[in-house]
Each structure stands twice: as structure tokens, then as C-alpha cells.
Amino acid sequence: MSKPVIVLNELTKSYGKHRGIENISFTVEQGEVFGFIGPNGAGKSTTIRTLMGLLKPSNGGASIFGLDCSREPARIAKDVGYLPSENCYYNNMKVKEMLFYTAELYGVNAHSRMEELAERLNLDLSRRIGDLSLGNKKKVGIVSALLPSPKLLIMDEPTSGLDPLIQQAFYDILKEENKRGVTIFLSSHVLSEVQRLCDRVAILREGKLISVQSMKELRENGYKKISLTAKSAIPEDFFSIPGTANLEWNKSKTSASFMFSGTVMMIMKQLYQLELEDILIEEPSLEEIFLHYYE
Amino acid sequence: MQIFRFEWKRSQKYILIWAAALAVGIFFMTPVYYGMMETAGTLPTGFAQGGYFETVGISLELLTKPMGMYSFLTGFFIIAGGIFGMHLGLSLHTKECTENTAEYLYTKPCGRQVIYKGKLLCALAGVCVTGIFYMMASFFTMTLFRPGFPPREFLLVAGSFVLLTLFFALMGTMAGVFRPNNRSPLLTSGLVVFMEYCITSFSRTVGIRAIGFLSPFSFFSPAEIHNAGTYSWDYMLWYLLLLFGFALLAYWKILKRDIALAV
Numbered sequence: 303m304s305k306p307v308i309v310l311n312e313l314t315k316s317y318g319k320h321r322g323i324e325n326i327s328f329t330v331e332q333g334e335v336f337g338f339i340g341p342n343g344a345g346k347s348t349t350i351r352t353l354m355g356l357l358k359p360s361n362g363g364a365s366i367f368g369l370d371c372s373r374e375p376a377r378i379a380k381d382v383g384y385l386p387s388e389n390c391y392y393n394n395m396k397v398k399e400m401l402f403y404t405a406e407l408y409g410v411n412a413h414s415r416m417e418e419l420a421e422r423l424n425l426d427l428s429r430r431i432g433d434l435s436l437g438n439k440k441k442v443g444i445v446s447a448l449l450p451s452p453k454l455l456i457m458d459e460p461t462s463g464l465d466p467l468i469q470q471a472f473y474d475i476l477k478e479e480n481k482r483g484v485t486i487f488l489s490s491h492v493l494s495e496v497q498r499l500c501d502r503v504a505i506l507r508e509g510k511l512i513s514v515q516s517m518k519e520l521r522e523n524g525y526k527k528i529s530l531t532a533k534s535a536i537p538e539d540f541f542s543i544p545g546t547a548n549l550e551w552n553k554s555k556t557s558a559s560f561m562f563s564g565t566v567m568m569i570m571k572q573l574y575q576l577e578l579e580d581i582l583i584e585e586p587s588l589e590e591i592f593l594h595y596y597e
Numbered sequence: 598m599q600i601f602r603f604e605w606k607r608s609q610k611y612i613l614i615w616a617a618a619l620a621v622g623i624f625f626m627t628p629v630y631y632g633m634m635e636t637a638g639t640l641p642t643g644f645a646q647g648g649y650f651e652t653v654g655i656s657l658e659l660l661t662k663p664m665g666m667y668s669f670l671t672g673f674f675i676i677a678g679g680i681f682g683m684h685l686g687l688s689l690h691t692k693e694c695t696e697n698t699a700e701y702l703y704t705k706p707c708g709r710q711v712i713y714k715g716k717l718l719c720a721l722a723g724v725c726v727t728g729i730f731y732m733m734a735s736f737f738t739m740t741l742f743r744p745g746f747p748p749r750e751f752l753l754v755a756g757s758f759v760l761l762t763l764f765f766a767l768m769g770t771m772a773g774v775f776r777p778n779n780r781s782p783l784l785t786s787g788l789v790v791f792m793e794y795c796i797t798s799f800s801r802t803v804g805i806r807a808i809g810f811l812s813p814f815s816f817f818s819p820a821e822i823h824n825a826g827t828y829s830w831d832y833m834l835w836y837l838l839l840l841f842g843f844a845l846l847a848y849w850k851i852l853k854r855d856i857a858l859a860v
Contacts, residue, residue, distance in 0.1 A: 354704045356856040376708025390700040390858075406599050407705040446701075 305368065307332050307454055307485045308353065312362030315352050323348050323509045325362065330487055330502075335480055337496035338489040340506035346489040347387050349506070350458050353487075354384055366454065380408070383447035387458035387489075389439040393432030397442055400431060401449060408450035419445045422471050436463040444472060448479070455479065457488040461495055473499060527586040528569070529559040531579045543572060548590075561586060600707060600715025601722075604689060608719060615681045616727040620734035623674055627738040630666045652798040654818035663743035667735065668754045668819030675761050675814070676794055678727065682762035683786035685723045686769025687779065689716045694777040694857045703856045713774075713851045717844065720766045728759030750822060757817030757828075764813045764836065765790060767843040774847040777857040810835055 306329035315322035323345040330336040340346050351357045353364050355375025364371040366378045391400055398416075405412040420427050425441040434442065440463045447455060455476075461469050476499060480486055490496050496503055496517075503520060505512040535555040545564030551557070562569050573581070650657055653672045659665030693699040702712060732755045739746050769786060772779070779785055793812040800808035800815055809815030809832070816832035 351700075351858075356700065356703055356858070358853070358855055375704075376706050376711075379704055379706040379708075382704075384704045386700045386704075388697065388700070390697050392698055392701075393696070403599075403603060404705070407707055409706070 305332065306330060307334075308336075308364070308366050308487060310349070310353075310362075310364045313349065313352060313359055313364050314361035315348050315357055316360045321345070321509045322360070323352075323506075326506075326511045327362075328504050328511065328514045330485060332485055333480070333483055334502060335476070335486045335500045336488070337500035337503035338487065338506065339491060339493065339496055339503055340489075341491055344506040345509040346506055347458055348509075350456060350487075350489060353456065354379070354382075381453040383450060383452035383455045385443045385447040385455075385457040385460055387462070389436070389443065391431050391439065391442055391446075394430070396428060396430055397425065397434070398427040400442065401427070401445060404446045404449055410450045412449045412451075415449055415451065416445060419448055419475070422475065423468055424471075437465060437468070440464055441468065444475075448475065453484060455484055455486045455488075457486070459490060460488055461490070461492065469495075525561050525563045525586050525590075527559065527584050527590060528562050528581070529557070529584075530573070530576070530581040531557045533577045533579055536576060540572070540576075543568065545569075561590065598715070600712050601718045604716055604719035605722060608685065608689070608723060612685065612723040612726055616730035619674060619677060619681075619727060620730040622677075623670065623731060624734040624738045626670055627667055627735070628742040630670050631663060631742055633666065651820075652801050654797075654801065654814075654820050656820050656823075659820055659823055663739065664746050664750055664754070665819070665823070667739060667746075667751075668823070671735075671754055671758055672819065674731070675758050675817075676790055678731070678758050678762040679765040679790040679793070679813075680783075680786045681727060682720075682724055682764070682766035683769035683772075683790060684783050686720045686766040686771075687773040687782040687786060688769075689720055690770065690773030690777050691779045691782050695780055697858070699777070699856050700858050709851050710848075713848055717770060717847075720770055721763070724759065724763045724766050727762060731755065731758050749826065753822045753826075753828065754817075754819055757819075757822070760836070761813055761817060764840060767840055767847075771843040771847040771850075774850045774854075813839075 308330035310326050310328055313326040314324050316324075326345075326349060338346050338349070348357065352359055353366060353371050355371050355378065358372050367381060369378050371378060392403075395403070397420075401412075401416050405416070416427070419425075420441075423441045423444060425438060425445060429438075431439065431442060440460075444457075444460065447457065461472060464472060473495075476486060486499070488496075488499070500517055502514065502516045504514045533556070536551075536558060538555070541549055541558065541560060543564065545562050545568075547561045547563070549558060549560040650660060650669075653669065655665060655669045655672070660669060693702055703709065707715075735751070735755045739751065765786070768789070769782075772785070772789075773782070794814050796812035797809060797814035800806065800812070801818075806815075813836065816836050817828065821829060
């Protein structure tokens, strides 16, 4: 079995009164596309910045390729392509100059790769970075991260600001990179993106790790979304059975929708007591599962 | 070297403008002040004996000589040099934070050590360029308008400009590493240099030499250079200690701290 590429061990970062991250532990395997999801302020960027050696952990630790993130960030960075969540490029430089500078810092000759990526992402290399739109600046970041052909890509909110066509091109590039054996770690709060790309996800909430699951597990965790309409008003405590969550009623109490994680027989027995007009049992979307974790 | 080359390219215009401005300033101001040498004896008694010249490290007797007048003038150019040096050292670090580029730079394989060394080298190069410009302009203006000046004394006085600029460049480097989110590096530099200048003036006025250790301006008194023909060894030792202290403290801090990302 291959060694994990990223290992987080009780990683904690605190900023005095402000919340950081607490005791985050998980691993990312070689060749995996790993998603890191959570709402704004959950601690995704703090975790990533600690992995990149920008922040020193208050407790615990993290390693990439077996190297300690806080002690050897420069050695780690040789094989990592990093896309920050915010645009952090030299506004006075032209795109091409900045990308050449990136290649120089990595010690690679990446002229053809730069041209190829710029063409696929429709990025004008001759423009000044300061004159670019938010989306185009993001493209500069993506090209900069991919330029040195890294073994690991760490991307923080990679598609924010990109239009759908470029997003598609970006997903294609990521899939190609992954086929090449590149491990991808990406944070997002766009769940469809994570659903589309990732093998596993870590869910973060208020600086704490809630769960690490495969996409399959996340969808098959037993939750079904049930929406029903009865001929007469349903008693308010009718769904007070174990495994029911997110219960919502209409005004007349004839329609209800909820998430259910118990056995099918249990809910069927319960529903049998109602005179139903309509019922819909479906897989909840990732958004709904995700919201459930934040309750 | 990539970091140095990049930082140099980024700062060269700023450095060259300062260097040229200071060189042009000393070149043209020196002959203007020479004209005042003859009138030094006619200064109002209260002003001449009120201790003003002592506060800038010059004696009235020295002021009647070309070297003395050049020293007097250099005393003011040193303030400008200090502001330039401190601002250069400070802004090399603060602009990564204020221009929001730290996250790009500090996640590259070069690492913090190389970044620090590259920026420090750039600050040193800036000091060297400005110093060379200043010394050359000083030499030409003195040779042209009052030849026959003592070369050793000239080197010591003009050299004090370079040494003070270097001092403030390293002080600025340390300040930039410790407070990278400083959005007003020029104001900070101006205030610090002016405050240091005031400390020296105060120490000379009250005649307590020990206070002079708090300000680098005290280390290079033109009157002492004129009398002793050298810099004071105790001040020099302290100067070197502070210089290395600033550089090492900044180095230690940059390796240990969290990178400040944006203001």
C-alpha cells in the first residue's frame, strides 16, 4: 500500500481569542482527489495555509510526502502546486513575466506548458495582472500552480470567479493531472464541484473536523429525502421516530418533507397509517446532506 | 539569486531616484554652503554660542573650514539617507503583506531563508548604490570647488553617510519582519529617523555621552572625527553589535513567525 501523501495529526491552530482549527486529523492517499468542504470561516484556508507552511501549528502537526510542514516547507513546495483562495500576484507584472518568475522559482523550464495551459484556459499572457478581472486572475493562479507539473496540487476555492466554460476546462485539466498520478487536495464550498471531482471528502465545521467520508458513503449514509402529501392533516408528533431530521411542514399540515436515516420497513410501517395522496422518496442532494452536518 | 534579482528589479527605480537626488543635492549644496564659511565668524554671538552647532556635532571653528562645512551639510543629508535606508529595508518586507503577495512568494520552493537573504541583499545593494553616488558627488564637488581637503577625514565623514544608511536599512529590515502589516513605512521611517536625530541632539546638549548609545547619529560626530581622525571605537563596537543584532533578530523572526498575509 502506498504511503499517504498528506497526513494531518491533531493539527491545531489558534489565534488567541479567534477560532482557528482544532485537532484535525486525516490522511490523503497517493493519487486521490480529496475534497475539503465547509462553509466560509470553517477553517479550510487556515488548514491549507498550515499545510503550506505559512502558519505554524499551535499544536499537533502535518506532513506532506513524509516531510514536516512547519519545518521543511521549502522542500515540500518543490513538488506542490498551490492555488490560494485569494489573488496574490504582483499587479505590476505582466502575466507572462509572473509565470516565468514562478517557473524560475521552481527551477523549471515551462514555456510550452505555460502556452498550452493559457490556451486551454483562454488566458491572455500579455496583459498586466493588475488590469485583469477576478476570473482571469484566478486563471493566472491555476496556471501558476500547474506550471511546475507538481506531484500534489493544493487548491483553495479553485473555481470561484471562473465562468462555467472555463470551469469545465479546469475540471478536464484536473482529471488529466489525476490520471497522470497527481494527488489533488481541494477545498470548496461548492458541493457540486466536490461531488464531481472527489473520491473522498473531509467536512469541516467551526474549526473542527466533522467527518471524513468517501463520496459513495456520503450519499449512501442511509439518508433518504421523503416528501409526502396526505388527504388530511398529519398529527404533529407523527414523525417523532428515530432517524428523522429536517422536518418541514406546509401550513395545513397535510404535506411534509424530511430526511430519514432509519430502516425502510420502519418508515413504511409508519407511512402505512396515513392516507397518502403522493409520496416521493429520493436521494438527498449533497447540499442537503451537507446542511444536515451543520445542524 | 532569483529573489534578489526580482527585488532589485522591483526597487531599482526607487533606489536610483534617491541616489541621484542625494548626489545632485550634495553636489550643488556644498558650494552654496562654502560661501557661508567666511561669514561664520560674523554669526550673532547668541546663535554661535548657544550650542546649536554642538547639537549637530560641529564646532564653530570647524565650520570655517571646507571639510567642516561639508560635514555640517552631510549631517542633514544623513537624515535623508537614513529615511531612505529605513524605508527601503522596511518596505521590502511590508509590501509583501500590503500588496497581498506574501501567500504567493512564501509558498515557493525557495523558502524563507532565501527570501530573507534576497531581500537583505537588495537592501544592501541599495545602500551601496546610494553610498557610491553620494561619495562620488561629494568628491567631485569638493575637488571642483575646494581642492586640497584631507582625504582621510573626507572618507570618514562621507563614509558616515553610508554607515548610517546601512544602519537604518537593517533597522528597517528588522521592523519590517516584526511588523509586516505596516501600511505607512515612509511615515514610520521618517518618525524613527527624526526621533533618533533628536536623541543625539539631546545627548550632545546635556553632555551625557551614554545617551548617545541610543542613537546612531551620535556614533559619527564630525567634530570627533576631525579631532581624533577616526570613529570612536566604543561607538563602533556598539554599532556593529546593533547591526548584527538587527540582521540576526530579523532572520530568527522570519523563520519562526506566521506569514502575515494581508492587511
